[in-house]
Amino acid sequence: MQLIPKVAAVLLLSVLCLPAAAQKIKLVDGDPAVLKDQKELNVEFTYDHLSVGKDSEEDYVQKKTAEYNKKEPGKGDTWAKAWVADRASRYEPKFDELFNDNGDIKAGSFPNAKYTLIFHTTFIEPGFNVGVARKNSYIDAEVLIVETANKGKTLAKISVDNAPGRMMGFDFDTGMRITESYAVAGKKLAKFLGK
Template sequence: MHLVKPLLTLTAAALLAGAAQAQKIRVSDGSLDVLKDQKEINLEFTYDNMKVGKFDSEADYIKSRKADLDKKEPGRGDTWEKSWIADRKSRYEPKFDDLFTQVTDMKVAPGAKYTLIFHTNFTEPGFNVGVMKKSAYIDADFTVVETADRNKVVAKGTIDKAPGRTFWGSDFDTGERIGEAYEMAGKALGKKIK
């Protein structure tokens, strides 16, 4: 009984800390107004020079995580690395696309007049070990350019701390948590455009 109360307190504190994270969107150059009446947009995602958690480079994070997993079970690190990269196309980008297009009523089309380039520069994978959890989040830069002439930049901005968490404790999977961050970023950026 003495152990239950501290665990409940730690769990409540972790949940409150996660809820306190607030996503911020800033337009630093230009304006998103040109997108308000658009029916189509081209979306692109980049991950170059991304930092992950306490690591200054994604490569260092992958190397460390693979080593940890391979200690527990040889070969598990390679499987994890494939999923880490594949989740971008199979989970993160579709989740962003889905809520972004719902909120803006735009369709994704490569030939659209404007292209939104969403560059993730930081990922906090978070964790969920049952009694304790840390929400995932992403920081990103976005640039809107004319598709036909990418030198014509319409707007630039940042999204800070797009939260990746679920409220029912089903986010034991890293990809699930990070996917939620992309979903929230897509929704928030869509609302900013609307």
């Protein structure tokens, strides 16, 4: 009986002590200085060709939906709807909120702004929390700064790698962990563009 709590404690400590990959934001091409003196920045989010863990998004959603439906009929269908709905209801608003809290330019839905930031999520690691063990979420993205009136004209391209969703405690909900990844990405990107 004494062995189980000790094993659980060792597992928990080993997961918590894993080195976390640091987020990297890097200018790939162009010059984001065009944003200097701008008051508003239109932000759009895209999710085309998204990979989730080791799968394509389509395969991941099919697998998780079937897994949850097997445990409880309808649960997987509800989860699949939330997987998509969380983008507009959780991830994107949190990104904008933290971007605005940490930068000099107001980001959000501003279709009349001179420039648009396109945040294209390319990878999501949803992580997990099963009580005695957990893994943080993280996202990778490609960021384009374009002219709003001519979105084919890219003025700057930035890579965002390993934006972590580090939460301690009761983050059993996948969406909660991923929301934190978008919050971190928004905060760090605002600081990067403000340099």
